[in-house]
Amino acid sequence: MLEQEGFRVHMAADGREGYEKALLLKPDLVIVDLRLPGMTGMEICKQLRASNLPTPILVLSAVGDEIDKVLLLEIGADDYVTKPFGSRELLARIRALLRRVSPEGKKVYHFGDVEVDVERRVVERKGEAVKFTPSEYNLLMYFLQNPDKPLTRDMILNSVWGYDHYPNTRTVDIHVVKLRQKLEPDPNVPRYFTTLHGVGYRFLP
Amino acid sequence: MLEQEGFRVHMAADGREGYEKALLLKPDLVIVDLRLPGMTGMEICKQLRASNLPTPILVLSAVGDEIDKVLLLEIGADDYVTKPFGSRELLARIRALLRRVSPEGKKVYHFGDVEVDVERRVVERKGEAVKFTPSEYNLLMYFLQNPDKPLTRDMILNSVWGYDHYPNTRTVDIHVVKLRQKLEPDPNVPRYFTTLHGVGYRFLP
DNA sequence: GTTGTGTTTACAGGAAGTTAACATGGACAC
DNA sequence: GTGTCCATGTTAACTTCCTGTAAACACAAC
Numbered sequence: 425m426l427e428q429e430g431f432r433v434h435m436a437a438d439g440r441e442g443y444e445k446a447l448l449l450k451p452d453l454v455i456v457d458l459r460l461p462g463m464t465g466m467e468i469c470k471q472l473r474a475s476n477l478p479t480p481i482l483v484l485s486a487v488g489d490e491i492d493k494v495l496l497l498e499i500g501a502d503d504y505v506t507k508p509f510g511s512r513e514l515l516a517r518i519r520a521l522l523r524r525v526s527p528e529g530k531k532v533y534h535f536g537d538v539e540v541d542v543e544r545r546v547v548e549r550k551g552e553a554v555k556f557t558p559s560e561y562n563l564l565m566y567f568l569q570n571p572d573k574p575l576t577r578d579m580i581l582n583s584v585w586g587y588d589h590y591p592n593t594r595t596v597d598i599h600v601v602k603l604r605q606k607l608e609p610d611p612n613v614p615r616y617f618t619t620l621h622g623v624g625y626r627f628l629p
Numbered sequence: 630m631l632e633q634e635g636f637r638v639h640m641a642a643d644g645r646e647g648y649e650k651a652l653l654l655k656p657d658l659v660i661v662d663l664r665l666p667g668m669t670g671m672e673i674c675k676q677l678r679a680s681n682l683p684t685p686i687l688v689l690s691a692v693g694d695e696i697d698k699v700l701l702l703e704i705g706a707d708d709y710v711t712k713p714f715g716s717r718e719l720l721a722r723i724r725a726l727l728r729r730v731s732p733e734g735k736k737v738y739h740f741g742d743v744e745v746d747v748e749r750r751v752v753e754r755k756g757e758a759v760k761f762t763p764s765e766y767n768l769l770m771y772f773l774q775n776p777d778k779p780l781t782r783d784m785i786l787n788s789v790w791g792y793d794h795y796p797n798t799r800t801v802d803i804h805v806v807k808l809r810q811k812l813e814p815d816p817n818v819p820r821y822f823t824t825l826h827g828v829g830y831r832f833l834p
Numbered sequence: 835g836t837t838g839t840g841t842t843t844a845c846a847g848g849a850a851g852t853t854a855a856c857a858t859g860g861a862c863a864c
Numbered sequence: 865g866t867g868t869c870c871a872t873g874t875t876a877a878c879t880t881c882c883t884g885t886a887a888a889c890a891c892a893a894c
Contacts, residue, residue: 444702447702448702448708448709475703557838557839557840558839558840559839559840560839572749572751573748573749573750574749574750578720578721578724579724581721582721582724582725590715590717590718590721591840591841591842592841592842592843594841594842594843594883595840595841595842597883597884597885598840598841598842598884598885599840600884601884601885612884619882619883619884620750621762621763621848621849621850621882621883622762622763622849622850622881622882623750623763626750762849762850762851763850763851764850764851765850796851796852796853797852797853797854799852799853799854799872800851800852800853802871802872802873802874803851803852803853803873803874804851805873806872806873806874817873824871824872824873826860826861826871826872827860827861827870827871
């Protein structure tokens with residue numbers, strides 16, 4: 425569900441692995457279940473804080489759990505959700521946490537006749553909505569966040585497709601083509617998503 | 630493989646030699662295998678950190694190794710890769726580490742009516758952007774980084790074209806000509822990219 | 835199965851890099 | 865001064881590599 429929404433998600437099968445991954449990947453947010461094999465959610469919180477990780481932590485708890493919510497927050501968690509919960513609620517909490525931590529100054533991008541509303545995940549061209557698949561949208565976001573900078577295919581792959589995912593570099597090309605088809609005034613003469621021959625691509629707002 | 634990618638690589642046959650070389654050469658990145666003759670990867674990490682070397686360290690571990698990844702990270706390693714891994718993955722990790730550590734300081738060069746913005750990879754003359762191919766741009770960077778120094782064709786070939794790549798030395802000439810055409814007030818009377826007859830070239834800002 | 839999405843493959847066209855050939859001009863000896 | 869030699873400048877052809885595009889394939893969700 426989170427990936428559908430454009431988040432990059434890493435998962436861990438137990439508490440110990442989760443703790444390691446959190447330290448290593450330094451994600452924007454950690455979601456922890458209270459009941460875990462290997463290490464309880466509580467312990468993870470404590471340890472992550474002890475390791476000086478500033479990442480916000482969202483705790484999931486089952487309805488039967490007898491938990492001291494205050495203790496949880498004191499220990500380093502930033503929010504908790506009690507099962508059962510809907511995906512909409514979880515999403516809202518996640519967005520709220522992320523917003524609280526990094527106030528995300530810009531929520532709407534503009535260039536040419538295109539408008540991108542990050543919060544609503546909507547791209548409009550001349551006022552009309554344009555559909556974007558998850559990877560197209562992620563690629564677009566990466567360009568928007570790095571205007572003017574030359575971006576090599578490797579940088580794009582790392583940031584958009586992720587650390588551990590390794591498709592062919594030509595995959596980037598094809599998605600750039602798709603962005604151009606959807607957003608360029610003349611897709612054959614790119615104005616915003618330009619090619620740097622021998623280097624990569626560059627977004628010029 | 631790394632040399633192919635433009636990195637300069639030093640190797641060591643055992644842990645002790647690697648430790649000494651790392652201290653001596655102060656490289657941008659250290660790659661250590663966990664199982665080493667002479668000194669284990671763990672010990673190297675610890676010692677390098679104890680010696681106040683800020684260099685990022687990437688650890689390679691065999692799949693069978695029972696390693697405490699957290700301990701590894703706490704001891705001073707910055708990332709680890711478990712064998713078997715592909716060269717693309719290794720490369721990506723290396724690039725990510727280098728990027729994380731040195732955020733690429735803002736650098737802008739000036740000379741005459743020319744301005745070079747390294748981060749944006751943009752060269753402007755009288756405020757107008759001038760296009761540069763990869764090798765032209767690399768050559769320009771090399772001149773910018775070595776002002777006033779006489780540079781022989783061999784030095785230029787080594788640094789710009791790379792260690793193991795040896796095209797005709799005349800290739801340098803032609804690229805110098807192109808720089809002049811694009812950046813000199815009068816390309817026939819070089820002012821910035823001057824010829825040292827019998828020696829090579831020199832950049833005078 | 836069908837649909838939508840993502841990835842890989844194949845190939846054409848074009849950009850960039852290299853080489854060769856010739857022209858030019860400086861260094862040096864006389 | 866003058867002539868020769870050799871280094872450098874210049875042009876154009878050649879080669880190599882990169883990118884855009886279409887189409888096939890893989891895969892998951894429905």
